[in-house]
Amino acid sequence: MESLVLIGMVSIIIGGLTIAIGSIGPALGEGRAVAQALSSIAQQPDAAGTITRTLFVGLAMIESTAIYCFVVTMILLFANPFWNYFAARAGG
């Protein structure tokens, strides 16, 4: 029982920290990318199509780091293998 409490506590804390810290970097990066793309479009409206397409692909690349953090958080909170293991041991 003791280990279950510990695992639950650590999972929740680390889950929150993961998504909190993990979204800082991508947020800064996406902000920079969008700002740069907007100024490029303002300077060169002709190339707007190419810039927008590249921007979207780049944003997806940047965002995937945040998504990795999110997936890890979701696994920690909802599908935690350690929690399941110890819960099964405590139950049976």
Next chain:
Amino acid sequence: MDVMDITAITPDQVIIWQWRFVSINATILYTWLVMVLLVLGSWLVTRRLSSGPRLSRWQNLLEVVVTAMRDQIREVSHQQADGYLPFVGTLFLFIAVANLLSIVPGYYPPTGSLSTTAALAICVFLAVPLYGIAHQGLGGYLRNYIRPTIFMLPFNLIGELSRTLALAVRLFGNVMSSAKIVAILLAITPLFFPILMHALGLLTGLIQAYIFAILALVYIASATRAHHDPEGATPEQQPVADKPTPELHERGDR
């Protein structure tokens, strides 16, 4: 969203029908549903095609979609679209329809399961060497791995694997997160907010379909083209290659 409880993060866990060791979960069911929808829809539309001035409404829709995909492929890969359209277009259509159908109540997008996205990413992983070998031969393709020097071989191999993983996890994470956010918001602030997030989820789903297809295309095109880059392909690449230059020039002026 109705089919899953809030703690389930993948539709694989929802067993719909089971007989002995054979079980059908929500992912399989909805994947087949999307496939049937796509195949039946295309079959019904393309049964009576006309090349005259009077088009049926649905033929017009399909023509717009296919033409847009061809244009995108030609712009991104700087090559003829014919070879890539079947694979890349199928990826895009499947993911887009799978994501957009999430406005239907009771439906959960199969792309929100890591199994589906991993399968799609593995398709891309296998398609890259197939296209590469078909275009430049076995030796030409394998030489790409030692392209700058032989020391880059392990990094190229790792890059090949990690981008496959990234493709799978990106699509899974995005679709799963938009579905999960709606489910969580439904529990705490019902009625209005979830609708907004749902609309955002539709947009994200379409963009993710686009990005998955474009990334697959970029990977395949880099495998087929890398060989000719230094000397060949100049006439076709010229308009694209000189596009960034005025911008740089202009920014230098400022």
